[in-house]
Amino acid sequence: MPKPQLLETFPNPYAGRDYEIHMDCPEFTSLCPLGGIEGDASDLAALEGGAPDFATMRITYFPGESCVELKSLKLYLWSFRNDGIFYERAVNRILDDLVERVNPKWMRVVGDFNLRGGIKSVITASSGTRPASQDL
């Protein structure tokens, strides 16, 4: 199960300035939900049904009062490893969990998934309005 409680933050050292933080996380993996049932699928990894999914998660945000701590983000993303979850839900869930803990001015999450059945999927969701982008 995804564990948002793993996410930690630290105070934004330059809170008076609008600036952007981008992170590429190329080692995201979860499981395909078996028969459309999402949830813990750890016993199923060796079975054909609950096949592993792989993605690069690309997270971009303008920090408000706090920044996400890198090591805790890594641990949070690892907590999807044995979870059965659809692409669309994974990306939106990560966005919701991060927004709730980090409270950024704006945040975008892109899930760039590996080829499955000859098709590559990329899901993009965002929250808030990107500030001052014309000058970055």
Added chain:
Amino acid sequence: MPKPQLLETFPNPYAGRDYEIHMDCPEFTSLCPLGGIEGDASDLAALEGGAPDFATMRITYFPGESCVELKSLKLYLWSFRNDGIFYERAVNRILDDLVERVNPKWMRVVGDFNLRGGIKSVITASSGTRPASQDL
């Protein structure tokens, strides 16, 4: 013959948010229409006239109430395999079939065809107005 009835959908799990789904389908193949007559050309594959065409289909959309199910999209695209159809018609037909079944807020289909006669063709069609794109 293209079989739009193969397309299946599932309810958008985050229908309250404008977000984008992109799919690259690099294994699209159909046949060139013989003598300009489109239709079933399966007997013609080994003849010079009805030569195979190959393309990557790139589909992007903002889901409304429903999302297209990936496996059914794969089967739908396979149903063009022995069909004689022009580039322009294939791209617009896929857009029409998907819009009718999935009813997205906005959708774009790009057909990126392999070199033929020393010329590479890319056809792009869209339906609806892209929402909130400035913040993605």
Added chain:
Amino acid sequence: MPKPQLLETFPNPYAGRDYEIHMDCPEFTSLCPLGGIEGDASDLAALEGGAPDFATMRITYFPGESCVELKSLKLYLWSFRNDGIFYERAVNRILDDLVERVNPKWMRVVGDFNLRGGIKSVITASSGTRPASQDL
């Protein structure tokens, strides 16, 4: 001599929709005009003066009532093979010939020429106003 009469069209199968057709033609070749005099230079190919030029022609348009037929475009571009013509004139001439025959809503021609004398040239010309581009 360029032969615009080789260009053929077919009726746009989706004339009710604004969509884009792009073609990359990587095998365009003509001759450098001898002594600045443009025209037929077929006898001059083996002489140093009328040196061959090579380019990729990139053509993009929104079709109106008709589309350019691919095979006829190929033949038309071949008709420059033994013609002495400047870069700027070639690109604008192709744009003019295509606009006159195909009558698109908007068309752009980019001539991406090979290195000559240590300098690479790219010429871009367009005709009309690109419709609905914000949604493609």
Added chain:
Amino acid sequence: MPKPQLLETFPNPYAGRDYEIHMDCPEFTSLCPLGGIEGDASDLAALEGGAPDFATMRITYFPGESCVELKSLKLYLWSFRNDGIFYERAVNRILDDLVERVNPKWMRVVGDFNLRGGIKSVITASSGTRPASQDL
């Protein structure tokens, strides 16, 4: 069904010299055999079981008395389009058919197949002994 009778040859114009001919054929497609039964699977293309396979076939040979005619090779490779055949058999079959018709001094066929189930396969088979390779 593969149709080796489509293969045509022409006399090697430089039969007195050991030289190499290499061809990349990036548009090979066949069908995955349904339930392990190989053979004609044309009705099955739209069903999940007989899924399409895609490969680049790379053919290299030293011609003896004859060379394979390019257009006939293209038609021969197209004749696999609706055939259910395993990777290993396809590559070895193409090698056998070509060796029988063209009778080269040496020939190698490499089947470079697209990712399936997260795994990419490359099959390499050859016939005869490569002559004079140290000087090419």
Added chain:
Amino acid sequence: MPKPQLLETFPNPYAGRDYEIHMDCPEFTSLCPLGGIEGDASDLAALEGGAPDFATMRITYFPGESCVELKSLKLYLWSFRNDGIFYERAVNRILDDLVERVNPKWMRVVGDFNLRGGIKSVITASSGTRPASQDL
């Protein structure tokens, strides 16, 4: 735990010929052993100690009487997902398991692991003597 019993084979359809089969498996993942203790580490995935490892496994062999079945290879590689195992052991273990089940004339396994601590590792092991390689 790695499950070699998942590996299945099928009879080599061209057993009379020395030919090569190569497979790239870019989605291998296991866990780093906690405190140097290898074994089942499924509860540890969300902890810092048992960090996930990622690799591309590249397998090449000359089949003898049998070939490894692709789907069963995929399931076998998935069975390392929650196993704590060192790089060197994983590569040699996969080689041993495959050689025992498939009994090839020659086999090589290359484990191409992602950057860890700023260092990228590639482990290469083989079994048997590569036949006839000079003609492939």
Added chain:
Amino acid sequence: MPKPQLLETFPNPYAGRDYEIHMDCPEFTSLCPLGGIEGDASDLAALEGGAPDFATMRITYFPGESCVELKSLKLYLWSFRNDGIFYERAVNRILDDLVERVNPKWMRVVGDFNLRGGIKSVITASSGTRPASQDL
């Protein structure tokens, strides 16, 4: 400790024109702060805690009355070599130091850091309003 006093400038030779200067500095290195304590960490380089960080610093600005002298910029960036500093602070600190010394019309600093714990970070900060960008 970062030494902004190393930064030198020279008079902008074309102060009457709005133009852009961009510099890529691919050899930036500092140390990760030990236990969250920033400052001089030179004795710690060989210890696991104060691990080296590596980044490409990308600096872009429209000069006002003065330009930054290249050699002095190099020396200034070297002065971070044995300093323990967080990513966000390093990028914003470099921006502040440069803006104070060079007083540009607009400046942007992008810190493109190497993979750490499987995550790549890119921090972007700017100061001032970019002039006349529509014509560059």
Added chain:
Amino acid sequence: MPKPQLLETFPNPYAGRDYEIHMDCPEFTSLCPLGGIEGDASDLAALEGGAPDFATMRITYFPGESCVELKSLKLYLWSFRNDGIFYERAVNRILDDLVERVNPKWMRVVGDFNLRGGIKSVITASSGTRPASQDL
């Protein structure tokens, strides 16, 4: 010394249309000014002080009544070969010389210089307002 008198023009063959000409000149070389003194440095090439600089000059413009002749541009750029000149001055000087001779509707010069002291510099300057860019 740069020799703007080498620059020649020819009448724009399509003066009635706004179109763009782009040239990449990857073989620009000049000398670093010795002790900050710009000017003729031909005797200094073999000395450490007046080190050679290398750049790609990228020139883009919308021609007015005339176009720059390619061969004369090449000769003009060669005339910097033994000149000691700063990056910022070289780019702005080339822009000034070309604008004075060619009188374009709009012109941009980008000097993309090789790595020096571990830092890569790119200088961009323009003159005039880019016309009709939304349709190119």
Added chain:
Amino acid sequence: MPKPQLLETFPNPYAGRDYEIHMDCPEFTSLCPLGGIEGDASDLAALEGGAPDFATMRITYFPGESCVELKSLKLYLWSFRNDGIFYERAVNRILDDLVERVNPKWMRVVGDFNLRGGIKSVITASSGTRPASQDL
């Protein structure tokens, strides 16, 4: 018609040493022979039958007493422009013409032809024995 009489040589300035000269000529073009009849096809360029072929010619040799003059090689290769000739003949013909005029210790010609009918061809021929290759 190919004009070997255009080829000129100059005395090898280091004839006492075995060294290698390699030339890539990416702008070779000839015509496909009409109806299999090779010869002058200059009137046919605008017709579908005698379609243009494009290739990169890669020539490598160890010079004996003389080297091929670069400008004359360029003119010689241009003389194929309006000639109808098969791939295999073109490569072997160039090898024969060069060997006769330049008399190298060893020479190899590789014709790397553009995709035709979905197939890419590369023809490699050599003459003589490559000397001392183990030390280059």
Added chain:
Amino acid sequence: MPKPQLLETFPNPYAGRDYEIHMDCPEFTSLCPLGGIEGDASDLAALEGGAPDFATMRITYFPGESCVELKSLKLYLWSFRNDGIFYERAVNRILDDLVERVNPKWMRVVGDFNLRGGIKSVITASSGTRPASQDL
């Protein structure tokens, strides 16, 4: 000062087999010796003389009884950070230190250094004889 005492090993888990371990270490940095005097240069980092050097160290070996522990290798390479050392000495020193501690059957160290003064250097040294390489 380089600290070989940081290097740790673990017993080779497959000591009965000849196999290869390769490691790419892209974040090696040391200092250029000031005035040709090698040794501790930590105070000199901010001075122009003792400029930082950057390299990728590529280490390949066939383990004997033991393997080098990855984390300890990382710490050992970090210990060059404030050391003034020539390229040739750094590569040969790393080889000597590793051979002494790890005692491999064969080992090669390649130092791939960043551009300095417009010149890129790569130093390659090895110890022992590479076993069984023909089958890997």
Added chain:
Amino acid sequence: MPKPQLLETFPNPYAGRDYEIHMDCPEFTSLCPLGGIEGDASDLAALEGGAPDFATMRITYFPGESCVELKSLKLYLWSFRNDGIFYERAVNRILDDLVERVNPKWMRVVGDFNLRGGIKSVITASSGTRPASQDL
């Protein structure tokens, strides 16, 4: 005029071991000899006849008693800047000068020249016998 007297050496710090040093020098430039007459051409740089040549010089050697000093190599290569010299002579001259001063066990010089008249040239010359190469 090339100035071999600029070349300096330092004692090989590991003279007891056969190891390899490779240097890429991407900024070599000289002049094309005017009318075939080699020599000082500094006045001719701005004229069409003595056109600049550009190359990457790739130098590889096994040092004997001494190594070439990097800064002096850079100065030596700069000394060709205003010299009219043919490709073949430049590469062999650099090899001769270096061999005379550095006296390596084996040395190779590769001159990789920029495209001229649509043709790219690469000249490779070596001196001595490469030692122990099988283990590097």
